[in-house]
Amino acid sequence: MATNKANEGGGAWSPHLLRFPKQAILFYCYVMHTIATLLSALMLFVGGIADSFARTADFIAAPLSPPEHREATIIFGGDMMFDRSIRVAAEQNGGDYLFSCLDPVLKSADLVIANLEGPITDHASVSVGSAVGASDNFTFTFPTSTAPLLLAHNIRIVNLGNNHITNFRDSGVESTVQYLAGSGVGFFGDPIAQRVATTTVNGIRLAFINYNQFSQSSTAAKTIEQIAAARDAGYLPIVYTHWGEEYKPATDSEKSLAHRFVDAGAEMVIGSHPHVVQEHEDYRGKYIYYSLGNLIFDQYWDDAVTHGLLLTVIVDGSGVKGVAERGVELERDRRTCPLE
Numbered sequence: 001m002a003t004n005k006a007n008e009g010g011g012a013w014s015p016h017l018l019r020f021p022k023q024a025i026l027f028y029c030y031v032m033h034t035i036a037t038l039l040s041a042l043m044l045f046v047g048g049i050a051d052s053f054a055r056t057a058d059f060i061a062a063p064l065s066p067p068e069h070r071e072a073t074i075i076f077g078g079d080m081m082f083d084r085s086i087r088v089a090a091e092q093n094g095g096d097y098l099f100s101c102l103d104p105v106l107k108s109a110d111l112v113i114a115n116l117e118g119p120i121t122d123h124a125s126v127s128v129g130s131a132v133g134a135s136d137n138f139t140f141t142f143p144t145s146t147a148p149l150l151l152a153h154n155i156r157i158v159n160l161g162n163n164h165i166t167n168f169r170d171s172g173v174e175s176t177v178q179y180l181a182g183s184g185v186g187f188f189g190d191p192i193a194q195r196v197a198t199t200t201v202n203g204i205r206l207a208f209i210n211y212n213q214f215s216q217s218s219t220a221a222k223t224i225e226q227i228a229a230a231r232d233a234g235y236l237p238i239v240y241t242h243w244g245e246e247y248k249p250a251t252d253s254e255k256s257l258a259h260r261f262v263d264a265g266a267e268m269v270i271g272s273h274p275h276v277v278q279e280h281e282d283y284r285g286k287y288i289y290y291s292l293g294n295l296i297f298d299q300y301w302d303d304a305v306t307h308g309l310l311l312t313v314i315v316d317g318s319g320v321k322g323v324a325e326r327g328v329e330l331e332r333d334r335r336t337c338p339l340e
Helices: 013-059 084-093 093-098 146-152 167-181 219-233 251-265
Strands: 072-080 111-117 154-157 186-188 195-203 204-212 236-242 266-273 282-285 287-291 293-297 306-315 321-332 337-340
Touching: 072 154, 072 266, 084 093, 093 146, 111 236, 111 293, 146 154, 146 167, 154 204, 167 186, 186 195, 186 204, 186 293, 195 287, 204 219, 204 306, 219 236, 219 251, 236 251, 251 266, 251 287, 287 306, 287 321, 293 321
Parallel strands: 072 111, 072 293, 111 154, 154 186, 204 236, 236 266, 266 287
Antiparallel strands: 072 306, 195 204, 282 287, 306 321, 321 337
């Protein structure tokens, strides 16, 4: 008699005997499916991290552009006088005539700074037609068109700390300040408030400070105080002076003061008043030019007074990077022209 091996242990075969193995198989399949799903998700997660890291690595490895190096170009000039025969020439030919051959040089810089050797008022001139050597011959007032004329030729800041700015007393100084401000021309060194001019050029912060030997309101101590304050405020302080003896070399007093200004933090020292170009020096790595001579003036008796100096100064955030000298000549037609 044939027998069923499944029944060899005795008793009749029943499908209930396979219920537990079937559930185990289903459970096993469920577990394996779950594991496979988790592994798949894990692989996607790991792959995403790897891809993200690769992108980040690519970004880090990419060469960075060097930071922009900012510089400013400033031209400094000497004494400017717009009265006497200079005033007559401007009235006859127009004010632009005075700058007609110098204009391209001035406009090559970001701004130009020079000494305004007298006040701007609506007072009639007393020096036009006066005798050479007479007191009126040295009493200046400039026409009210002077301020916009300066701006038109890129002379954007002027020094007012000199021995002629008070030729028409305090009212002349106040008038000058009003005309300059109304035309957008900056100024510093006025004897009423001894102001400092600050500006930012191409991101470079600059402060222009005066020392005026001929004004009681201007002292070396005050100038040194203004230098320190400018440094503390993050500006590069440049000192523009009015000092010395006319038509002579730099004095020991000038040199001592210039050194004190540099010791106090001045980035550069530039002088005016002697009407001739004086010597210059490098002191502790800072440039000192004791006098730039004349820029706009009607003095012609000697080569020393007819030849002035322009300085093209390159500065960045750390200070003065270089200085280039350019000679100028006062022509007898009352123009000032650059020398080659």
